[in-house]
Amino acid sequence: MGHHSGSHGACGSRGGMKMGFYFAEVRKLRRELQAAYGAGEYKKALILGKNILQKYLENDDANTMEYASDMHNLGVIFDTMGMYAKAVEYYKKAAILKRDCSGESLSYADTVNNLAIAYNNMGEGEKARRFHGEVLKIREAKLGKDHPDTIYSLFHLGNTEEDLQQYEKAVEYHQQALERARRSADFSKEDMADIFASLGAAYDGGGNYRRSISSYEKALDFMEKAGVEESFCYMIWILSLAEVCEKAGWNELAVEYCEKAVQMRRKMMQDSHLDYINSLNSLGILCCKAGMFAKSLQCHEEVLRLVQEVLGSDHLFYADTLNNMSADYSGMNEMEKALEANAEALRRKEAALGPSHPQVAVCYMSRGRLYEKMGRDTDALAAYEKALLIRRDTVGRMDPLYADTLEQIAGLFTAKGAYEAAAEYLQEALYIRREAETGTDRDLVGGLQLLADVKQKAGEGQAAAALCREAIELLEKHFSKNHPEYAIGLAKLGEILAREKQYDEAIQILTESAAIQKEMLDEDNPRYLKTLEYLAEVCVRKGDYAVAVQHYLALNDANYEETAEDKQRAAETLLAIAVCYLAMGNEKKAEAYRKEAVEKLSRAGGGLTEKFAKRHQQYDLLANKGKLPYAGAERQAKMEERRRLQKAKDLFTEMLAQRGEQAQSLDAEAVRNAISLGDLQMRTGNRDQAFFWYQAAEQAAEGMEYAQACRRLGEWYLTAGEYLKGLQKLTNAKNYIEEYDSVKTKDYCELLAEIGDCYFAMGEKEKAVGMYLPYIRLFRELQLPRGKQYQRRLERTGRLLTDSGRHKDAAECFSELALATRMMEGETENFARLLLKTAASHIAQGNQKEANTLLDRALLLGTAKGRETEAYGKLCDRIGRMYAANGSLERAEDCLSIAYEMTRNGKKCLTRDGLAALLSVLRKLGREERYFAVKQGKKLE
Numbered sequence: 001m002g003h004h005s006g007s008h009g010a011c012g013s014r015g016g017m018k019m020g021f022y023f024a025e026v027r028k029l030r031r032e033l034q035a036a037y038g039a040g041e042y043k044k045a046l047i048l049g050k051n052i053l054q055k056y057l058e059n060d061d062a063n064t065m066e067y068a069s070d071m072h073n074l075g076v077i078f079d080t081m082g083m084y085a086k087a088v089e090y091y092k093k094a095a096i097l098k099r100d101c102s103g104e105s106l107s108y109a110d111t112v113n114n115l116a117i118a119y120n121n122m123g124e125g126e127k128a129r130r131f132h133g134e135v136l137k138i139r140e141a142k143l144g145k146d147h148p149d150t151i152y153s154l155f156h157l158g159n160t161e162e163d164l165q166q167y168e169k170a171v172e173y174h175q176q177a178l179e180r181a182r183r184s185a186d187f188s189k190e191d192m193a194d195i196f197a198s199l200g201a202a203y204d205g206g207g208n209y210r211r212s213i214s215s216y217e218k219a220l221d222f223m224e225k226a227g228v229e230e231s232f233c234y235m236i237w238i239l240s241l242a243e244v245c246e247k248a249g250w251n252e253l254a255v256e257y258c259e260k261a262v263q264m265r266r267k268m269m270q271d272s273h274l275d276y277i278n279s280l281n282s283l284g285i286l287c288c289k290a291g292m293f294a295k296s297l298q299c300h301e302e303v304l305r306l307v308q309e310v311l312g313s314d315h316l317f318y319a320d321t322l323n324n325m326s327a328d329y330s331g332m333n334e335m336e337k338a339l340e341a342n343a344e345a346l347r348r349k350e351a352a353l354g355p356s357h358p359q360v361a362v363c364y365m366s367r368g369r370l371y372e373k374m375g376r377d378t379d380a381l382a383a384y385e386k387a388l389l390i391r392r393d394t395v396g397r398m399d400p401l402y403a404d405t406l407e408q409i410a411g412l413f414t415a416k417g418a419y420e421a422a423a424e425y426l427q428e429a430l431y432i433r434r435e436a437e438t439g440t441d442r443d444l445v446g447g448l449q450l451l452a453d454v455k456q457k458a459g460e461g462q463a464a465a466a467l468c469r470e471a472i473e474l475l476e477k478h479f480s481k482n483h484p485e486y487a488i489g490l491a492k493l494g495e496i497l498a499r500e501k502q503y504d505e506a507i508q509i510l511t512e513s514a515a516i517q518k519e520m521l522d523e524d525n526p527r528y529l530k531t532l533e534y535l536a537e538v539c540v541r542k543g544d545y546a547v548a549v550q551h552y553l554a555l556n557d558a559n560y561e562e563t564a565e566d567k568q569r570a571a572e573t574l575l576a577i578a579v580c581y582l583a584m585g586n587e588k589k590a591e592a593y594r595k596e597a598v599e600k601l602s603r604a605g606g607g608l609t610e611k612f613a614k615r616h617q618q619y620d621l622l623a624n625k626g627k628l629p630y631a632g633a634e635r636q637a638k639m640e641e642r643r644r645l646q647k648a649k650d651l652f653t654e655m656l657a658q659r660g661e662q663a664q665s666l667d668a669e670a671v672r673n674a675i676s677l678g679d680l681q682m683r684t685g686n687r688d689q690a691f692f693w694y695q696a697a698e699q700a701a702e703g704m705e706y707a708q709a710c711r712r713l714g715e716w717y718l719t720a721g722e723y724l725k726g727l728q729k730l731t732n733a734k735n736y737i738e739e740y741d742s743v744k745t746k747d748y749c750e751l752l753a754e755i756g757d758c759y760f761a762m763g764e765k766e767k768a769v770g771m772y773l774p775y776i777r778l779f780r781e782l783q784l785p786r787g788k789q790y791q792r793r794l795e796r797t798g799r800l801l802t803d804s805g806r807h808k809d810a811a812e813c814f815s816e817l818a819l820a821t822r823m824m825e826g827e828t829e830n831f832a833r834l835l836l837k838t839a840a841s842h843i844a845q846g847n848q849k850e851a852n853t854l855l856d857r858a859l860l861l862g863t864a865k866g867r868e869t870e871a872y873g874k875l876c877d878r879i880g881r882m883y884a885a886n887g888s889l890e891r892a893e894d895c896l897s898i899a900y901e902m903t904r905n906g907k908k909c910l911t912r913d914g915l916a917a918l919l920s921v922l923r924k925l926g927r928e929e930r931y932f933a934v935k936q937g938k939k940l941e
Contacts, residue, residue, distance in 0.1 A: 022059050026052055026070075033073070042081050049074040065107065068097035072111045079114065084122045091115035106149075109138040116156065125164040132157045146184045148191070151177050155195055158202060167206030174199040193222035197237050200244070207483035209248035210522040216241040235264040242286070248484070249527040251290035258283050272310050277303055277317075284324060293331030300325045316359065319348040323366050335374050342367050358394050358401065361387040365408060372412055377651045384409045400436050400443060403429035407450055413676070416651050417644030419458035420683075421676035424708075426451040427746075441478040442485075445471045449492050461500035466785035468493035484527070487516035491531050494538070503542035510535040524558040536576065545580040552577045567604030568612070571597045575615045582622050594619060645684055652677040671701045675708055682716070691716055704741060707733040711751060718758060727758040749778045753793055765800050772797040776813070786820045795834075802841065811841035832861045832875075836882070843886045851886045855879050859895070873902035873909030884917045892921045897930075897940055904939065 033048040052070045056062045075090035091114050098108040116131035136153040143150050158173035177195050181187040200215035216237055223234045242257035262279045269276055284299030304321045311317055322345035329338035346363040353359055368383035388405045395401050406429040413422035430451060433444045448471040456464035468489070475489040494510035497503075514535055517528035536551035556573045559566055574597035582590035594616075601612055652673050678693035694716060698709035710733035717726030734751050737743060756771030772793060779790060798813035818834035825831065839854035862875040880895030896910070896918035903910040910918070915934070922931040933940055 022055050026055050026066075029055070030070070037077060037080075042077055045077050046074070049077060063097065063101070065098060065101045068094045068101065068111075069107070071097065072114070075111075075114060075118075079118055079121075082121075084118045087118045088115060088122070091118060104138050106138070106142055109135045109142075109149075112138075113153065113156070116160075120156075120160060120163060123163070125160055128160045129157065129164065132160055146180045148184060148186050151180050151184065151187060151191075151195075154180070155198065158195075159198055162198070162202045162205055165205065167202050170202035171199065171206070174202055189222045189226035190228060193219040193226065193237075196222060197240070200237075200240065204240075204244050204247070207479060207485065208520050209244050209484065210520060210525075212244045213241065213248070213250075216244065230264070230267070232268065235261050235268070238264070246286065246289075248521050249525060251286070252292070255283070255287055255290050255292060255295070258286050271306060274310070277306050277310065280306075281321065281324070284328070288324070288327055288331060291331065293328050297325060297328035297332070300328055314348070314352065316349065316352060319345045319352070319359075319363075322348070323363055326366055326370065330370055330373060335370065338370050339367070342370060356390050356393060358391060361390040361394075361401070361405075364390070365405065368408065368412075372415075377412065377416065378654050380412060381409065381651075381655060384412070398432055398436055400433065403432040403436070403443075403447070406432075407447065410450065410454070413648070414454055414457070415644075416648035417457075417641060418648040418652070418676055418680055419454050420679035421648075421652075421672075422454045423451065423458065424672070424676075426454060441474050445474050445489065448474075449489075452492070452496060456496050456499055460787070461496065462785045462787045464496045465493060465500070468496050482516055482520065484517060484520050487513040487520070487531075488527070490516075491534070495534065498534075498538045498541070501541075503538060506538050507535065507542065507544075510538060523554075524560070529555060529558060533573075540576075540580060540583075543583075545584045549577055549580045552580070564604045564606055567600055568606060568609050571601035571604060572609065572611045572615060574600060575612060575619065579615060579619050579622060582619060590619075642684075645680060649677065649680045649684070652680065671697045671705045671709070674700075675705070675712060678712060687716070687720070704737075707736040707741070710736070711747075711754075714758075715754065718754060718761075721761075723758045723761045727755060727762070730755045730758065744778070744782065746782060746784060749775060749782060749784065752778065756793070760796065760800075765803065769797060769800050769804070772800070773809070786824075791817055791820060795837075798837065798841075802844075805844075807841045807844040811838055811845070814838040814841060827861055829861075832858045835861075836878070839882060839886075843882060848886050848888065851882070852888055852891070855882055855886070855888075855891070867898075868902075870902070870907045870909060873899050873907055876902075877910050877914040881911075881914055881917045884921050889921050889925050892917065893925060893927070896921065900934060901940060904937065 029048050029052045033045050033052065036042075036045040036048060049070065053062075053067070053074065056064070056067045056070070061067065071090055071094035075087045075094060078084070078087035078090060091111055095108060095111045095115060098105065098111055102108065112131050113135045116128045116135065119125070119128035119131065132153060136150065136157060139147065139150040139153055154173050154177035158170045158177065161167070161170035161173060174195055178192075178199070181192055181195060196215050196219035200212045200219060203209070203212035203215055219237055220229070220234065220241070223229050223231070223237075228234060238257050238261040242254045242261065245251075245254035245257060262276070262283050265276050265279050271277075280299055281303045284296045284303060287293070287296035287299060300321055304318065304325070307313075307315060307317045307321060322341045326338045326341035326345065329335070329341060342363060346360065346367065349357065349360050349363055364383045364387035368380045368387065371377070371380035371383060384405060388402070388409070391399065391402045391405055406425045410422040410425035410429070413419070413425070426447065430444075430447045433447050448467045452464040452467035452471070455461075455467065472486070472489040472493060475483070475486045479485050490509050490513035494506045494513060497506035497509065510531060514528060514531045517525065517531055521528050532551055532555050536548045536555065539545070539548035539551065552573050556570060556577075559570045559573070561567050561570050574593050578590045578593035578597060580590075581587075581593060597612075601608070655673050656670055656677070674693045674697040678690045678697065681687070681690035681693065691713070694709055694712045698706065698713055701709045710729045714726045714728075714730035714733065717723070717729060720726075730751060734748070734755060737745075737748050737751070742748070752771050752775035756768045756775060759765075759768035759771060776794060776797065784790070794813050794817045798810045798817065801807070801810035801813065814834055814837040818831060818838055821828070821831045821834055835854045835858040839851045839858070842851040842854065859875065859879050862872050862879075865871060876895040877899035880892045880899060883889075883892035883895060896914055899910040899914055900918060919931060919934055922928075922934065930940055
């Protein structure tokens with residue numbers, strides 16, 4: 001499937017006897033060229049090739065097919081040497097001459113084919129695509145669709161589309177090539193394997209790992225049938241298959257394939273070869289990721305031995321392997337051995353590179369993870385901070401490695417319930433990822449999702465959902481809407497929404513995620529099954545038990561119960577089905593499934609699992625009380641949250657104590673910890689302690705930490721009702737940011753709002769508006785999530801603007817608020833109320849048409865609960881008065897008349913102002929009979 005450089009004859013006359021005098025010498029030079037090329041003496045071959053071309057030029061015979069063929073062959077030599085630009089130069093010249101001599105012949109197509117492949121190798125896919133397409137057209141016309149060379153062209157087009165990341169087109173071309181290859185008797189098994197492997201790569205690129213795995217397996221099968229399963233190509237495809245399995249979450253299968261490839265590489269080369277050592281090391285890392293720690297340790301121990309023999313124990317590879325072994329020991333819960341291996345790796349790296357090298361920071365990160373697992377949180381934090389300082393001083397604050405460290409520290413704080421502190425670190429990491437030139441969209445997506453988790457746990461569910469949606473937009477841009485990575489992003493959003501009890505949207509999103517994963521990963525893939533199970537659990541929470549049963553049954557059907565763990569999972573699923581049937585009142589089916597679950601768990605051995613015990617508790621409580629015990633679960637979650645908060649306070653207190661810090665002498669590194677401790681004290685209601693640490697941080701802080709401490713103190717005073725002191729501290733923070741940092745941030749935006757809150761509480765309404773309006777503008781510009789606090793401030797601003805006669809600005813506020821309310825709640829009474837506020841602002845401006853449209857809509861919404869209700873009558877009274885104020889007299893008459901009649905019939909709907917407005921409207925419209933009927937309290941005709 002490489003180059004096809006055969007000559008297809010000459011064009012026209014050779015020049016009679018003239019040709020005979022030199023062509024024998026040309027043939028001799030060709031033989032020498034072929035011998036040199038075959039021996040790998042490419043420079044010699046180049047010299048001979050150029051000599052051949054010179055012979056043609058000396059004899060004025062450079063316009064023949066023979067000359068073109070020799071020009072082509074010189075291109076092949078450059079191609080083989082990797083000098084693709086020179087190869088392109090000669091292929092182009094050869095192609096032009098061949099086309100001039102014999103038109104679009106097969107020989108011309110061969111040269112253009114090689115030209116296209118050279119462009120592939122240069123990364124110029126668009127040019128390669130054009131020339132491959134031209135070759136395909138010629139070969140189909142002259143050789144037929146099923147000729148091997150035609151099939152090769154389809155194959156090359158598929159590879160080109162893959163290079164251009166047009167994976168669907170790549171798959172289409174490879175499938176056409178396969179279909180034709182199956183019909184061709186001249187197509188070899190090895191070439192069939194080539195196409196299947198390329199098809200596997202195309203499916204991999206598009207995220208269809210299920211079909212990618214199947215294609216690679218077929219490629220290997222064809223290689224085995226061809227008897228070349230010991231080849232280098234076979235080994236490379238096994239490694240590709242292992243990589244796809246890892247991407248799809250089939251870690252154990254990935255290990256199996258990777259191990260086979262390592263064994264093959266061992267047969268091909270000595271165990272001292274670095275390629276073999278690197279492969280063995282990669283296998284160890286993969287085993288560790290799969291949770292096969294004993295096996296990963298075995299691999300890394302062998303790597304350590306080989307590295308010592310080949311490179312010596314002072315080489316960095318030796319230290320890296322020790323650090324990998326520390327992770328293996330940690331997985332086996334042999335923590336002392338893990339610390340020893342890490343300490344030795346750290347010692348060796350410091351000796352070789354010095355104490356402040358990025359490689360040393362890697363060891364400190366590993367040490368932090370070990371301490372964190374051991375529960376030694378302050379030691380873990382100290383190790384992470386050491387890594388952070390090294391990375392700050394070497395790669396800089398804007399490097400993704402620095403962001404990695406911030407995220408690791410945030411993870412520790414999150415686990416302890418210190419969400420404010422975690423969010424600070426994650427927001428800094430996210431800023432780095434957005435601004436950094438290096439790094440990937442995947443890193444940014446991961447940062448967004450980490451921050452979303454923390455925001456949700458901190459009670460900012462809407463902000464968490466907005467972060468997840470931003471991550472999904474990035475995933476769609478980087479991948480596509482049917483890629484497993486996109487599905488994972490959807491699942492994350494579904495999880496956030498479910499925690500916020502937005503079950504309808506969560507179920508819709510999780511269903512979409514599960515459908516993608518089932519198609520692209522397979523119906524028994526662990527990631528798909530995890531999403532399916534969570535989807536079922538969300539359906540249970542919503543009360544959609546029948547739908548949940550269907551999902552649980554699908555989950556059970558995908559479990560082939562091959563291992564004891566599979567049998568345990570099957571028992572857990574059956575018990576979940578039993579719970580659902582019991583919730584639906586079908587006690588007979590529920591008990592049947594419960595008994596089957598208990599029997600299956602007994603046969604599996606291994607005792608009661610935690611999930612099974614929890615579900616059986618649900619079953620028992622449901623049987624006794626008739627409802628699922630979610631209230632109890634929520635109470636338990638709150639108790640656990642309180643315990644985490646206490647642990648977090650203990651952590652920060654201990655950290656400050658270990659530093660020997662007093663409130664009067666905090667160093668720069670301790671300021672952040674003091675602010676975090678203050679946040680935790682506030683969350684647990686210890687306001688005095690919170691104030692103590694905020695004030696200590698403010699006195700010692702510099703830079704942005706100073707602004708943060710000022711803001712925390714300002715918020716403290718605001719909630720304490722000391723508005724003037726709060727205003728002073730918040731203004732200090734605002735002024736500092738304006739002078740030294742960016743004002744296009746969420747923090748600055750919130751500061752404006754909090755200063756506005758102070759002014760409002762102090763009764764200085766104009767100054768409050770002066771803060772709220774820029775806050776609202778910046779909020780919109782930054783596209784921040786419109787939570788309840790923003791909506792409250794927006795409505796407050798609308799009222800203040802109305803009071804000051806700024807009705808246009810007020811209408812804008814109320815209109816935005818109404819739109820946000822409809823998106824979050826639907827067309828509720830609250831939405832109708834906001835429509836009326838917006839309408840009132842338009843009436844004040846004299847915008848009759850806009851006001852009437854809004855009033856009409858609000859009136860229509862009011863009919864939802866029935867036209868005979870007192871609530872509807874009262875709404876008619878209010879809207880009727882507004883129609884009257886807007887000059888829409890007939891509309892006003894209709895509404896106020898309804899309120900009047902309902903009041904006559906005993907419902908208190910028409911107000912005194914409404915009665916006065918009705919009489920005024922009737923008089924203006926000249927409705928004398930109706931006017932006097934109302935005056936006398938009689939029925940209106």
